[in-house]
Amino acid sequence: xxxxxxxxxxxxxxxxxxxxxxxxxxxxxxxxxxxxxxxxxxxxxxxxxxxxxxxxxxxxxxxxxxxxxxxxxxxxxxxxxxxxxxxxxxxxxxxxxxxxxxxxxxxxxxxxxxxxxxxxxxxxxxxxxxxxxxxxxxxxxxxxxxxxxxxxxxxxxxxxxxxxxxxxxxxxxxxxxxxxxxxxxxxxxxxxxxxxxxxxxxxxxxxxxxxxxxxxxxxxxxxxxxxxxxxxxxx
Amino acid sequence: xxxxxxxxxxxxxxxxxxxxxxxxxxxxxxxxxxxxxxxxxxxxxxxxxxxxxxxxxxxxxxxxxxxxxxxxxxxxxxxxxxxxxxxxxxxxxxxxxxxxxxxxxxxxxxxxxxxxxxxxxxxxxxxxxxxxxxxxxxxxxxxxxxxxxxxxxxxxxxxxxxxxxxxxxxxxxxxxxxxxxxxxxxxxxxxxxxxxxxxxxxxxxxxxxxxxxxxxxxxxxxxxxxxxxxxxxxxxxxxxxxxxx
Numbered sequence: 360x361x362x363x364x365x366x367x368x369x370x371x372x373x374x375x376x377x378x379x380x381x382x383x384x385x386x387x388x389x390x391x392x393x394x395x396x397x398x399x400x401x402x403x404x405x406x407x408x409x410x411x412x413x414x415x416x417x418x419x420x421x422x423x424x425x426x427x428x429x430x431x432x433x434x435x436x437x438x439x440x441x442x443x444x445x446x447x448x449x450x451x452x453x454x455x456x457x458x459x460x461x462x463x464x465x466x467x468x469x470x471x472x473x474x475x476x477x478x479x480x481x482x483x484x485x486x487x488x489x490x491x492x493x494x495x496x497x498x499x500x501x502x503x504x505x506x507x508x509x510x511x512x513x514x515x516x517x518x519x520x521x522x523x524x525x526x527x528x529x530x531x532x533x534x535x536x537x538x539x540x541x542x543x544x545x546x547x548x549x550x551x552x553x554x555x556x557x558x559x560x561x562x563x564x565x566x567x568x569x570x571x572x573x574x575x576x577x578x579x580x581x582x583x584x585x586x587x588x589x590x591x592x593x594x
Numbered sequence: 595x596x597x598x599x600x601x602x603x604x605x606x607x608x609x610x611x612x613x614x615x616x617x618x619x620x621x622x623x624x625x626x627x628x629x630x631x632x633x634x635x636x637x638x639x640x641x642x643x644x645x646x647x648x649x650x651x652x653x654x655x656x657x658x659x660x661x662x663x664x665x666x667x668x669x670x671x672x673x674x675x676x677x678x679x680x681x682x683x684x685x686x687x688x689x690x691x692x693x694x695x696x697x698x699x700x701x702x703x704x705x706x707x708x709x710x711x712x713x714x715x716x717x718x719x720x721x722x723x724x725x726x727x728x729x730x731x732x733x734x735x736x737x738x739x740x741x742x743x744x745x746x747x748x749x750x751x752x753x754x755x756x757x758x759x760x761x762x763x764x765x766x767x768x769x770x771x772x773x774x775x776x777x778x779x780x781x782x783x784x785x786x787x788x789x790x791x792x793x794x795x796x797x798x799x800x801x802x803x804x805x806x807x808x809x810x811x812x813x814x815x816x817x818x819x820x821x822x823x824x825x826x827x828x829x830x831x832x833x834x835x836x837x838x839x
Binding site: 369372374386388398399413414419447 | 653742
């Protein structure tokens with residue numbers, strides 16, 4: 360039962376990873392008792408399970424995920440939302456109005472119009488049906504202020520960090536509120552545009568160097584340096 | 595230039611462009627060259643220059659073309675008007691329509707199409723300069739562009755041609771050899787699975803010659819595959835090294 364890789368090795372699609380008594384995990388597949396990689400990424404084995412952490416991927420909806428989307432179309436009884444995935448999401452009108460929806464009384468475009476951004480949760484999704492969204496929870500709904508940035512969806516866990524260490528660090532240093540959409544869209548809301556700019560710069564650095572070690576320390580150092588620079592400029 | 599030379603390959607086994615019989619043209623590949631596409635690649639295979647962009651997986655438009663159980667792959671092979679000596683009309687020719695289909699079918703077995711039903715991917719191949727063997731170079735680059743888009747693959751697809759000039763079987767024919775030679779055998783291949791996804795022949799070969807041509811093409815594919823992997827790795831290694839400094 361040999362393994363053909365070193366821990367955290369960079370692999371390409373089709374590379375042979377393991378043979379025999381192993382289970383194919385994320386981004387891998389099995390054929391004739393051999394496990395191969397499906398995507399470009401870093402391999403790791405955990406209890407006989409071979410996983411590849413993808414460096415390039417797109418967002419696939421999962422029930423319970425918090426996502427940030429753009430309204431693309433106002434329909435008869437709901438909206439179509441672009442959540443940067445292969446499937447467009449649906450948001451029903453009754454979901455937003457929290458009362459029975461009557462087409463003759465309500466003008467949907469006055470509630471949400473094309474181009475509006477929303478924070479929502481995936482309520483249902485399977486292979487045969489497009490994902491449905493819900494906004495019936497605190498913290499969800501239309502976005503009114505802040506700045507939006509986009510990263511590769513696979514890098515969101517890295518922005519969160521181990522037990523949320525990375526993200527809480529950025530929040531603390533910049534005083535910004537940050538909402539991470541699992542689909543790779545990030546909302547940054549701060550007191551001043553400069554604070555938001557700083558938080559976004561840190562996140563962009565994480566995205567670029569996500570597959571390197573010791574990143575949390577480098578980011579907090581960067582944030583401290585930039586902050587002291589900003590202070591100097593003020594005085 | 596238009597006169598047929600007496601011999602395409604001399605007594606010492608050296609071809610018109612100075613290569614040996616089993617020698618590839620120089621290959622240079624880049625990935626992620628187009629920021630507006632989801633995945634992209636650029637290949638220089640000898641004098642061929644080909645740019646590939648991949649979009650998707652995304653919702654199919656028009657919607658009736660989508661399949662409820664699988665992902666649809668669309669492919670457009672196109673030659674720029676300035677890619678050949680005599681201006682080529684930019685309208686799709688019969689040859690381009692056929693090559694689009696052939697390239698799509700050689701890439702399809704490598705993609706996990708049943709993973710994302712009701713979606714589609716679009717592959718756009720632009721030949722900027724052509725010098726024989728563009729279908730093979732296009733397949734090599736398109737497979738990299740698909741991997742760069744983060745679409746799950748069984749294996750990368752590599753393609754390379756072999757053929758016969760005068761009375762010798764040779765690897766990787768260029769334009770003059772293709773036109774004046776006896777036969778051309780393009781092969782697309784998935785090295786890790788040892789599977790052939792495209793096999794064509796134009797010309798006449800004996801069964802023995804055909805076999806040695808296919809084997810030679812597969813060996814050529816394996817050489818290009820090493821470069822393909824190298825290029826994908828390097829794209830992410832560069833970032834790693836910068837950060838470690």
